[in-house]
Amino acid sequence: MSPTLALVRDTSALEQRIALIACGQRPGKTQPCDSCRRKGAGLLNVAATGAADAVAAAICGTGKGPACHGCKDKAAEIVRAYNEGAE
Template identity: 55%
Template structure:
């Protein structure tokens, strides 16, 4: 089964996308017990992370998380990107 991706609107986020944006930013920042919000840096990346996640591009999303200018992102960021795309696809249904 091939998932169908829903495009993220370029306008102000709806409640559904705002919640999803916050979740993705938290994952990018790093999750641990008791942590409920992303840092300011990752919170500001939220809209970009959401747009990239909507495309399903794991490599591009990992690079946005990592902030890497190298050809490859670190393994942790690739893992986060994969998780984020899965969450995006669940939220877009």
Template identity: 55%
Template sequence: MSTALVLAPKDTTALEAVVALIACGAREGKTAACRAHAAKGHGLLRIARTGALDALAAAICGAVRGGSCADCVAKAEQIHLAVEEEVR
């Protein structure tokens, strides 16, 4: 019999939805992300948890070369703050 402690994975569905909404362009009255951004929520959250803002901005922007636009950099910063707040 094993005595190893097994932790259940934390449900991140709500946080993924917040991340997707920010990436989609959160604004007053908008309650959910579009399908495309909702599908990216899990991946964006994984990137956000690494703290790599440049990678997160590139993933939001879809930038392959040349860097991300200012809007996507701002979204990445907002997502980073939301993830950090969730950890506390």
């Protein structure tokens, strides 16, 4: 069965949010680092598939699994953020 992908209207804001999640959120931090900002579009594309393991591997930097626990948590948050943006 093939999943149905929803269209996201404002990808630039969502891409920025995803990059910030990947970079690590903390009080007062409003921008991702340059490296995470550059990964934003790719993470958005992978998040669109719903493949949290692939998002985690991309964040972790290994390009393959298994990703560390922290990156798995970030990936789950990114997939949630994508799904909220697709509504």
